[in-house]
Amino acid sequence: MKFYIETFGCQMNEHDSEKMSHLLRINGFTPTKEVKDADLVIVNTCSIREKAEQKFYSLLGRFKKLKDKKGIILGVTGCIAQQEKEALKERLPFIDFALGPSGIHTVIDAVTSSRDGRFFYNFSENGCVAPLFLRPEPARGSIKAYVTIMKGCNNFCSYCIVPYVRGREASRESGDILEEIENLARKGIKEVILLGQNVNSYNKGRDDLSFPALLEEINEIHGIERIRFVTSHPKDLSDELIGCFGMLDKLCEQIHLPFQSGSDRILELMNRGYTVSEYMDKIDRLRSACSDIAITADCIVGFPGEDEQAFKETVELVKNVELDGIFSFAYSKRKNTAAANLDGEVPKDVALKRLQHLQGIQKAITLKKNQAAEGRVFDVLVEGRSKNSKDELTGRTRHNRIVNFRGDTDMIGKIVNVKVIRGYANSLKGEIA
Numbered sequence: 001m002k003f004y005i006e007t008f009g010c011q012m013n014e015h016d017s018e019k020m021s022h023l024l025r026i027n028g029f030t031p032t033k034e035v036k037d038a039d040l041v042i043v044n045t046c047s048i049r050e051k052a053e054q055k056f057y058s059l060l061g062r063f064k065k066l067k068d069k070k071g072i073i074l075g076v077t078g079c080i081a082q083q084e085k086e087a088l089k090e091r092l093p094f095i096d097f098a099l100g101p102s103g104i105h106t107v108i109d110a111v112t113s114s115r116d117g118r119f120f121y122n123f124s125e126n127g128c129v130a131p132l133f134l135r136p137e138p139a140r141g142s143i144k145a146y147v148t149i150m151k152g153c154n155n156f157c158s159y160c161i162v163p164y165v166r167g168r169e170a171s172r173e174s175g176d177i178l179e180e181i182e183n184l185a186r187k188g189i190k191e192v193i194l195l196g197q198n199v200n201s202y203n204k205g206r207d208d209l210s211f212p213a214l215l216e217e218i219n220e221i222h223g224i225e226r227i228r229f230v231t232s233h234p235k236d237l238s239d240e241l242i243g244c245f246g247m248l249d250k251l252c253e254q255i256h257l258p259f260q261s262g263s264d265r266i267l268e269l270m271n272r273g274y275t276v277s278e279y280m281d282k283i284d285r286l287r288s289a290c291s292d293i294a295i296t297a298d299c300i301v302g303f304p305g306e307d308e309q310a311f312k313e314t315v316e317l318v319k320n321v322e323l324d325g326i327f328s329f330a331y332s333k334r335k336n337t338a339a340a341n342l343d344g345e346v347p348k349d350v351a352l353k354r355l356q357h358l359q360g361i362q363k364a365i366t367l368k369k370n371q372a373a374e375g376r377v378f379d380v381l382v383e384g385r386s387k388n389s390k391d392e393l394t395g396r397t398r399h400n401r402i403v404n405f406r407g408d409t410d411m412i413g414k415i416v417n418v419k420v421i422r423g424y425a426n427s428l429k430g431e432i433a
């Protein structure tokens, strides 16, 4: 039986798809890259914003046609499944199974049940940590791998659906994580990306390694050359963790640290637990611990109550802090979240205009930073052939910047010295130094 998985959303979801794919493969299913060849189609969904949901529903319309034509098994997993629960089956009666993020380990049962014509669902709420322990085999030739270290979120930012669909925080035992990474290193993995909705809350209140201590242990694993982690919350970014940058040689000089808004009033309404000056203080500390650190962030515009003044403050923050990149989004109302009940909704066209304005400012900052890299030589971990040009390879610097350059395919998987010859808005062009 051939299977195809379509994935929406964040790295957590991508990794969940890898976990399901692993379970399917060890149970005799074969992956296919062509949905038309598949007998089993799974859509792993995201509900962080309305747009992701709309994309899912329109894709499902297409997959229904496929089902009508050749009788595939069609399953929906991930955050929309968890959010809608049984209502999803009412809205999409043709689906065969539905699994929330904490139920993906039951994918084989789901398929077996579907084959027998019984609808299967698993909407395990908070308690279920089973998916944390799944260790997908890296695909042959992989250079980097995700490793889940914790799941869930206790922060309840007022706009965010994550605590409702991915449940409360739960950490995985350090011994289990280290063993998985040792195993990955033996299989040729050079870079690990530690995943968690809130990685710096790892093991909070538990009698096990702290997050910085875990990083120190991973730093000792032979064969691993690079360590990254996502995502961090500014309020939990400890000095101890900041101190790891520039101290642990394998920890890449890069952090993703969302600020979400540049207005204290909006941050309070968002329930973020810090002020703008506290955020800026963390940035200063990061930069003094590691002058060269690359920092990226997320930001929401058009949050309820965001007036021109509040938006201006966000613009000021973006201009002052000069981050390497910002992912900015127009606020999207999510049902059951606290912000859904707030007054002061910002009209869509206003939010989109603000978004464009902000993105323009950041684009210029990112471009300036990328151009400043011209003439410098970087360690680049070569990931494969470039998508845009057959003759070029692509890789990443420790700062997580993408570099395209001419080179031999036997460089793939190795760290090579590349001199940057041109900085663009989203990538760098280089040559072997």
Ligand code: 5AD
Pocket: 048, 049, 159, 160, 161, 258, 260, 298, 299, 300, 329, 330, 331, 332, 333, 334
């Ligand atoms: N509307 C818009 N953006 C959102 N994000 C999370 N929830 C929403 C929402 N309701 C953004 C935040 C978060 C990123 C993953 O998505 O910026 O950091």
Ligand code: SF4
Pocket: 008, 009, 010, 011, 012, 013, 045, 046, 047, 048, 078, 079, 161, 162, 165, 166
């Ligand atoms: Fe989307 Fe959040 Fe779910 Fe990731 S955890 S897939 S970003 S809703």
